[in-house]
Amino acid sequence: MRLAFVLGEIGSGLRRNVSMVVSVILVTFVSLTFVGAAGMLQLQINQMKGYWYDKVQVAIFLCSDGSTAAGCATGPVTPEQQDNLQTLLESPAVAQYVNDFQYESNEEAYKHFKDQFSNSPIVDSVTPDQLPSSFRINMKDPEKYQIISETFSSQPGVETVIDQRQLLERLFSAMNAASLVAVSIAGVMIVCAILLIATTIRLSAFSRRRETGIMRLVGASKIVIQLPFILEGVIAAVIGAALASGTLWAVAHFFLGEYLSKQYPDTAFISPGQTLILAPALLILGGSLAGISSLLTLRRYLKV
Amino acid sequence: MPVLRLQIWAVSAVPCRVIRAMIRFENVTKVYDHTARPALDDVSLEIDRGEFAFLVGASGSGKSTFLRLVLKEDRASSGAVYVAGQNVAKISSWRVPRLRRGIGVVFQDFRLLPQKSVFANVAFAMQVIGKSRSVIRDTVPEVLKTVGLEGKENRLPHELSGGEQQRVAIARAVVNRPGILLADEPTGNLDPTTSMGIMGVLDKINQNGTTVVMATHDDDIVNEMRKRVVELRNGIVIRDEAKALYTSMIPVVGQSRRLRDASGRDESQPHALGERNPGAGEEQR
Numbered sequence: 001m002r003l004a005f006v007l008g009e010i011g012s013g014l015r016r017n018v019s020m021v022v023s024v025i026l027v028t029f030v031s032l033t034f035v036g037a038a039g040m041l042q043l044q045i046n047q048m049k050g051y052w053y054d055k056v057q058v059a060i061f062l063c064s065d066g067s068t069a070a071g072c073a074t075g076p077v078t079p080e081q082q083d084n085l086q087t088l089l090e091s092p093a094v095a096q097y098v099n100d101f102q103y104e105s106n107e108e109a110y111k112h113f114k115d116q117f118s119n120s121p122i123v124d125s126v127t128p129d130q131l132p133s134s135f136r137i138n139m140k141d142p143e144k145y146q147i148i149s150e151t152f153s154s155q156p157g158v159e160t161v162i163d164q165r166q167l168l169e170r171l172f173s174a175m176n177a178a179s180l181v182a183v184s185i186a187g188v189m190i191v192c193a194i195l196l197i198a199t200t201i202r203l204s205a206f207s208r209r210r211e212t213g214i215m216r217l218v219g220a221s222k223i224v225i226q227l228p229f230i231l232e233g234v235i236a237a238v239i240g241a242a243l244a245s246g247t248l249w250a251v252a253h254f255f256l257g258e259y260l261s262k263q264y265p266d267t268a269f270i271s272p273g274q275t276l277i278l279a280p281a282l283l284i285l286g287g288s289l290a291g292i293s294s295l296l297t298l299r300r301y302l303k304v
Numbered sequence: 305m306p307v308l309r310l311q312i313w314a315v316s317a318v319p320c321r322v323i324r325a326m327i328r329f330e331n332v333t334k335v336y337d338h339t340a341r342p343a344l345d346d347v348s349l350e351i352d353r354g355e356f357a358f359l360v361g362a363s364g365s366g367k368s369t370f371l372r373l374v375l376k377e378d379r380a381s382s383g384a385v386y387v388a389g390q391n392v393a394k395i396s397s398w399r400v401p402r403l404r405r406g407i408g409v410v411f412q413d414f415r416l417l418p419q420k421s422v423f424a425n426v427a428f429a430m431q432v433i434g435k436s437r438s439v440i441r442d443t444v445p446e447v448l449k450t451v452g453l454e455g456k457e458n459r460l461p462h463e464l465s466g467g468e469q470q471r472v473a474i475a476r477a478v479v480n481r482p483g484i485l486l487a488d489e490p491t492g493n494l495d496p497t498t499s500m501g502i503m504g505v506l507d508k509i510n511q512n513g514t515t516v517v518m519a520t521h522d523d524d525i526v527n528e529m530r531k532r533v534v535e536l537r538n539g540i541v542i543r544d545e546a547k548a549l550y551t552s553m554i555p556v557v558g559q560s561r562r563l564r565d566a567s568g569r570d571e572s573q574p575h576a577l578g579e580r581n582p583g584a585g586e587e588q589r
């Protein structure tokens with residue numbers, strides 16, 4: 001009975017100031033979309049880092065079937081060449097710069113590739129033998145990349161030496177800046193949302209002061225009096241958060257999935273499914289913002 | 305819940321007195337503004353279970369403050385207010401709703417919900433404290449009959465006369481069977497004939513055992529009813545008389561109802577002693 005009553009009160013409250021409720025929905029929608037966009041950029045950065053990015057700095061790719069580099073004139077790398085390279089890596093001249101290194105076979109490379117590009121059509125057209133095997137090197141000092149490069153580039157069986165960080169770092173710093181901007185905009189919008197929710201609840205409490213006055217007189221508990229107002233704000237904010245989550249999914253699906261991934265097939269993009277990880281966070285954020293601001297407003301404007 | 309209430313009664317200072325007095329003011333002073341005189345100044349009085357008392361006096365004499373203190377809408381600046389044996393100052397804020405469930409209130413301006421029907425207005429008071437639908441369906445028509453509104457369940461407030469609207473308000477105030485009914489100038493907006501009808505309803509509710517305290521300016525009604533009259537002036541009780549008239553030729557202070565000591569009453573009065581108390585609604589249901 002009490003639940004039905006509270007639900008009825010929420011319904012009438014939402015109906016009574018539709019325009020305010022719609023504006024709360026829109027403001028939370030926009031602000032949480034920005035929050036979500038920042039989250040998406042971070043997810044995308046993680047996706048692009050792939051398996052090796054945080055573990056090593058330099059990759060020495062060995063010759064494979066299709067290699068055209070000068071060092072690969074003799075065809076794919078032989079076990080002998082590979083042993084020589086490993087010996088060289090372990091020699092004191094090189095080892096003093098190297099923390100640690102690992103060998104990645106074609107099969108392992110294929111496995112990591114599949115993980116990273118799981119959302120991309122390119123994964124179906126690649127076979128293990130197309131991917132080069134490699135030595136992945138964790139440097140003591142990443143700045144000393146040049147030494148490794150000079151030592152190994154000309155060795156037989158080496159296709160190329162790549163400093164992975166240099167390739168991606170610039171892109172990542174741009175993306176990090178973008179997510180910072182998104183977060184700042186989101187911050188301003190969230191302040192807007194909080195103030196708007198507070199105003200809406202205040203109006204709502206004012207327009208129903210007769211009811212709440214009578215409720216107090218006949219001894220309704222604080223919860224029964226306040227809950228409809230709080231839930232009104234929370235429901236509006238949660239609708240806004242749901243819209244924001246939907247928008248993020250749509251961006252991932254249509255923009256990244258259908259458009260960008262075709263333009264840049266060699267880049268790993270996040271899947272629409274991954275953006276849904278952000279949804280619960282946005283819903284909780286929206287709901288709790290609205291709940292807290294309603295509660296604080298009611299403490300001032302609705303005497304119980 | 306009955307167990308809990310028993311405990312409260314047990315810790316009250318003097319149980320025998322507590323049970324008899326429904327409302328008890330002990331040297332209550334209420335100051336709203338320190339530069340002005342107090343709204344209530346050292347008021348001590350007792351209203352018994354099942355009693356009908358008028359609170360008379362000019363505007364600003366402290367009648368409404370008296371009612372607000374009983375409802376714990378305000379705190380007394382000094383002194384103690386007991387309602388059904390509980391010192392209201394000691395009731396924690398989350399228990400205040402329980403106190404108010406034991407007190408019905410009626411106002412001069414009715415305070416009905418304009419978009420709700422008569423039935424819904426009365427049912428509202430039961431809904432918000434979580435009564436079941438079937439209890440509401442059974443109780444509301446019964447109460448509407450008591451106040452003389454049978455057959456008008458589906459009317460909206462604006463389709464009713466002032467007297468009928470006040471009857472709805474009274475029905476709402478008593479539907480949860482409070483032990484006390486406070487009426488703040490309930491006939492203030494009504495003509496004399498209609499007012500007498502309302503008084504009949506209040507009297508009937510009083511006969512059923514509810515303590516009624518009515519603040520009023522209406523001398524005809526007070527003279528007609530011949531009930532206890534407490535007269536306030538500038539926050540001081542200047543007269544407290546049983547079976548009295550609105551004005552007394554000789555104002556008497558303390559003739560009848562000053563605070564009694566624990567030994568008992570200083571006079572007898574006819575009482576319809578009901579076994580009601582605030583918050584007793586649930587048990588009686």
